[in-house]
Amino acid sequence: MRPGDLERVQSLPLFQDAAPETFRVATAGAHVQRFPAHTMLLLEGDPVDFLYVLLDGQAELHGTWNDHETVLAILRPVSTFILAAVVLDTVALMSARTLERCELLMIPGDAIRTAMRLDARFAQAVSRDLAGGYRGLVRTIKNHKLRGGVERLANYLLALRASDNAGSTVRLHFEKRILASLLGMTPENLSRAFAALHDHGVTVEGSLVHIAKPGALEALAKPDPLIDNHAPRGGDILIDADAEIWSSEWNRATSR
Amino acid sequence: MRPGDLERVQSLPLFQDAAPETFRVATAGAHVQRFPAHTMLLLEGDPVDFLYVLLDGQAELHGTWNDHETVLAILRPVSTFILAAVVLDTVALMSARTLERCELLMIPGDAIRTAMRLDARFAQAVSRDLAGGYRGLVRTIKNHKLRGGVERLANYLLALRASDNAGSTVRLHFEKRILASLLGMTPENLSRAFAALHDHGVTVEGSLVHIAKPGALEALAKPDPLIDNHAPRGGDILIDADAEIWSSEWNRATSR
DNA sequence: TGTCTGGTTTGATTTGCATCAAGCCAGCAC
DNA sequence: GTGCTGGCTTGATGCAAATCAAACCAGACA
Numbered sequence A, B: 001m002r003p004g005d006l007e008r009v010q011s012l013p014l015f016q017d018a019a020p021e022t023f024r025v026a027t028a029g030a031h032v033q034r035f036p037a038h039t040m041l042l043l044e045g046d047p048v049d050f051l052y053v054l055l056d057g058q059a060e061l062h063g064t065w066n067d068h069e070t071v072l073a074i075l076r077p078v079s080t081f082i083l084a085a086v087v088l089d090t091v092a093l094m095s096a097r098t099l100e101r102c103e104l105l106m107i108p109g110d111a112i113r114t115a116m117r118l119d120a121r122f123a124q125a126v127s128r129d130l131a132g133g134y135r136g137l138v139r140t141i142k143n144h145k146l147r148g149g150v151e152r153l154a155n156y157l158l159a160l161r162a163s164d165n166a167g168s169t170v171r172l173h174f175e176k177r178i179l180a181s182l183l184g185m186t187p188e189n190l191s192r193a194f195a196a197l198h199d200h201g202v203t204v205e206g207s208l209v210h211i212a213k214p215g216a217l218e219a220l221a222k223p224d225p226l227i228d229n230h231a232p233r234g235g236d237i238l239i240d241a242d243a244e245i246w247s248s249e250w251n252r253a254t255s256r
Numbered sequence C: 001t002g003t004c005t006g007g008t009t010t011g012a013t014t015t016g017c018a019t020c021a022a023g024c025c026a027g028c029a030c
Numbered sequence D: 001g002t003g004c005t006g007g008c009t010t011g012a013t014g015c016a017a018a019t020c021a022a023a024c025c026a027g028a029c030a
Helices: A005-010 A020-028 A083-088 A109-118 A120-146 A149-163 A176-182 A187-198 A214-221 B005-010 B020-028 B083-088 B109-118 B120-146 B149-163 B176-182 B187-198 B214-221
Strands: A031-035 A040-042 A050-056 A059-065 A068-075 A079-081 A095-098 A102-108 A169-171 A202-205 A208-211 B031-035 B040-042 B050-056 B059-065 B068-075 B079-081 B095-098 B102-108 B169-171 B202-205 B208-211
Touching: A005 A020, A005 A050, A020 A102, A020 A109, A050 A083, A050 A109, A059 B120, A068 A079, A068 A176, A068 B120, A083 A109, A083 A120, A083 B120, A102 A109, A109 A120, A109 B120, A120 A149, A120 B059, A120 B068, A120 B083, A120 B109, A120 B120, A149 A169, A149 A187, A149 A208, A149 A214, A176 A187, A187 A202, B005 B020, B005 B050, B020 B102, B020 B109, B050 B083, B050 B109, B068 B079, B068 B176, B083 B109, B083 B120, B102 B109, B109 B120, B120 B149, B149 B169, B149 B187, B149 B208, B149 B214, B176 B187, B187 B202
Parallel strands: none
Antiparallel strands: A031 A102, A040 A095, A050 A079, A050 A102, A059 A068, A059 A095, A169 A208, A202 A208, B031 B102, B040 B095, B050 B079, B050 B102, B059 B068, B059 B095, B169 B208, B202 B208
């Protein structure tokens, strides 16, 4: 483990509330492992023995059925994944694969479950993390069931712009075929969706996307705070911070 | 509150592990309320003040965007809902509406959050509940992204058969237009999907669905334990019980 | 009983998306 | 350089699902 890695992990919402002792015990049995690009970390259906913490690199969660595959999330550091399976001590519903060279901290599931038993504050943090994840998935489902492909792409771009505090040009952090699968379409159709956004001020050059007229794009995308976690709140002070500061990339990845 | 109601609530996975004192405190501030059919219980975007427990009747969770609406889950007794929003003390992402006359126990969110702080076992139970819910949503997303409409319907029918331990005839518990929305299609297409299943031994009479050739239907549906919670496990003893005995109807509702 | 209403079904048409196929382009090995 | 390879794009075609429209049917109700 590199200097600073533990601190980065400890500052995750999942752990920052835990008692120092809890954190120490949980990470005592953990180990860091490096994986090359395009390596399967976990296969759906397999028992989950570790909570994974992505320290460096990018990874993907995907699901399979009937010889088809769909990307469910893209993970970027620092984030944890498959917490739900760890809590229930059961098999994974998603497979995980590295997109590039990755460095992962693997914390034994037993340690996590024990820590939950001993430290109520940690158990609460787990609950908050899972609740945030749950809500991210609800957003994803609404995104997919209520919007068409072009709208999903438009909102994804707006989310990227908001999250990477980018200016008018945003960078896609991974291949377009991955993005297509994440957004629930074929690479061909993603290409056509980008073409459709051309009329709304969007131009593409490799992995760089220029948004010339954010207003026009928003008019098409109709972002909604109840689907897109970045979207502007209706003008009220009631809710000033959605507690979903969440460890994984779900929100960004699934278009917020 | 009727006699026996409290016992039914206490026997939920969410509460059966809690200390009796915890349960007493949490339900002390709770009250039972009855609602007529087709009544909005909760509007997406509104702050969530209560954890709802459906004691009697049927209710629906749905989401809205751009004048469209989609059903996200059907709830049947006894189940809790919007736990995630309660844990995070934030606004609802889904609206809730009664489908028929309903009886609900409403537990103040404060009481739930306090109980989590005081009782680590309860906090663990909340985590398990949310983890189960999370996994239910992952299943739902895989179901929608990987399967076509007819396949979703076929699997839904098989799930119904398995859960209601029905024989060869199953009962749809709610209107077909609701089911259509839940499965992500229009009522017209649900009708056509049923017609398509006719060749595979499925006949419909009102809300009664007869499955003449379960084998043929399974061949079409290709149920998968990693999507459909009812599906037969591959032949191993490793996992004998998925811990997702979960309070709500998600699994059944969203086709398991 | 007749009439109204709303859910369901069926058919015709259009739209959206997937599939198939070819071409393009950059990176890279040789 | 040449010739790969793999990702991306573009076009043509086919299929699945939404939409539009009309008919049907059952229950509610006067």
